[in-house]
Amino acid sequence: MDTQLKFKDIVRAEEHRRQDDLGRFEYSYKAEITSVHPLTEMENLYQIQIIDPEERRNFKFRPGQFLMLELPGIGEAPFSISSSPVMHGTVELCIRKVGNLTNFLAKVGRGTRVGIRGPFGTSFPMEEMHGQNILLIAGGLGLAPLRAPIAYVQENRSRFNNVDIIYGTKDPSQLLFTYQYDMWRKDDINLHIIVEKANKSWKGPVGMITKILEKMFSKRNDPFYKNTYAIVCGPPVMFKFVCNTLTEIGIPMQKMFVSLERRMHCGMGKCCRCNVGSTYTCLKGPVFDYWTVMNLKEAI
């Protein structure tokens, strides 16, 4: 009898029913940075296109999902896809310079090749919101993940009732995507912007996002709240305040969606770095309804 064990090559082992899944784990699409557009001192908008035409056609994502962006040798990190889901295989990422990878990215130009894995995570249930009013609420960099559902709304404007974007930053110099505000308004989206600290040229309101909400709600009525969904993106303190205000006026927690941010090293429920309470932000999130968030330990 042959007493030497056979080596099982799982990549080729035909009996392994999830062979493709195994290969996908470390597979990255090769993509190219096709443009870099500075938005503020700290944030750039990168347009990134998958190189292979076939892969580009097949790459699909839903608003709210994220991907892992890798610069070989420098690092890999999660970023929300900040563009329309209709643009297959070309994504826009709005990235703030904060560390190793993000600072390095700011230095490389167009033409640089990056790896992308994903898309990962849960998304905003846009279809469920058809026929309803939507409040799109962002604080600071939170406008980056919000830009995908905004694009979805623009492309399907007739399917939604009232649409409001409520956006707040520390000061006017930090406002993102200023060049798009007119287009949003043209698409019958009410845009409310507020800053915490005004400068000389600022003519709009000053204060916190909740100030806008309170003013808005004083003019609307019960039937409005009954048929309203909210998507809230921003730092935990911000969405906690906002969601509590929304709860008080009668929007159910299951109709509010937030996106959580945690440290991530895999995006696939393996490294555990993104754990929140008893779950994984990368698998069961980043998009959670507020009811779930309230019931997760350590979430806010």
Place this chain on the structure above:
Amino acid sequence: MIFRVIDKEELRKLFYILVADNTVIGPVQKGTDRDGNPIYVFEEVFYFKDLKLHYTTTKLPAKRYFLPFKEDLSTFRINGNDWEKSVDYNIDRPYIFFGLHACDINALNKLDKVLIESVYPMPYYAAKRKNMFIIGFDCIPQPYCFCRSMGADTVLHGFDMYITDIGNRYFIEILSDTAYNFIKTINAKEPKESDHVRYMKTVAEKNKKFTAHVDTTDLTKILDMEFQSEVWEYWGEKCLACGTCSMVCPTCYCYGVEENVEIDLRSARKTKHLYSCNLIDFAEVAGGHNFRFERYVRLKYRYYHKHRGFVEAYEESLCVGCGRCGEACLAGITVPEVIASVRGEEK
């Protein structure tokens, strides 16, 4: 299930048949500790006399063979703005594990659930796991073993054969066809009723030897209720946040990823290294915010993941009760004590 009995001398024969053509990993002794107790480790074995089948517990699990502390996920050849990526699962041959205890095999079965049977199976682990030929070996409960409380003192699958010392002979349980064929090369017999009786007696005697226990009744709920309990701060005060508990744990799999460019600037690698949720920067994000800054919060999280989150997902705990973490902890923090204190039993 197929059972066989062999005379003790036959095991040596089996070992040499296996080692002739394969790499065999087993428990060997590496000196003694301060108290004069033998220290055991899993290592490649060449001679039967070095294989210490009646070992207590190894300091480290056999983890480095299936979840190495450091391994490359991919390597890159860099060419200007462009690069080529290659992926290797870092295994080139099957390994025979001779003498794993039930707890350590159960640990592998738990890891399989997250690392193979989940949405994104992890090929680096799967490739190694599918190339493990496992011979389990019955153990003697130590004072720190609470595997029985965790339902991990016996193992039902995930191995090829399992050997129990029934005094005069070895009783063997055979699960795989490969194991069946190996057994055919030595003199093995169908067990008689008297062997069955001896086996059951051995098991009953072993069961009497367990001294450490953990009460897992309703534990998921209790952990939720006691989330704000001050006992966590008590243990957090003691904890050194060294991460040793995760390193010695057969079921801890958390990791970090790091990328580096080689000095020649023409190649780069993406490396995974095992991490511990007790280390300070486990949940720290760019910009300096740390979701688990306090030591006690991190310590609590380790228990919460093993005894709450994992149970919610898989209906079993991510702890096999091997007691290694408690034995290795310089602060003397043990699972039975922590759980008892959370349950309000004692401190």
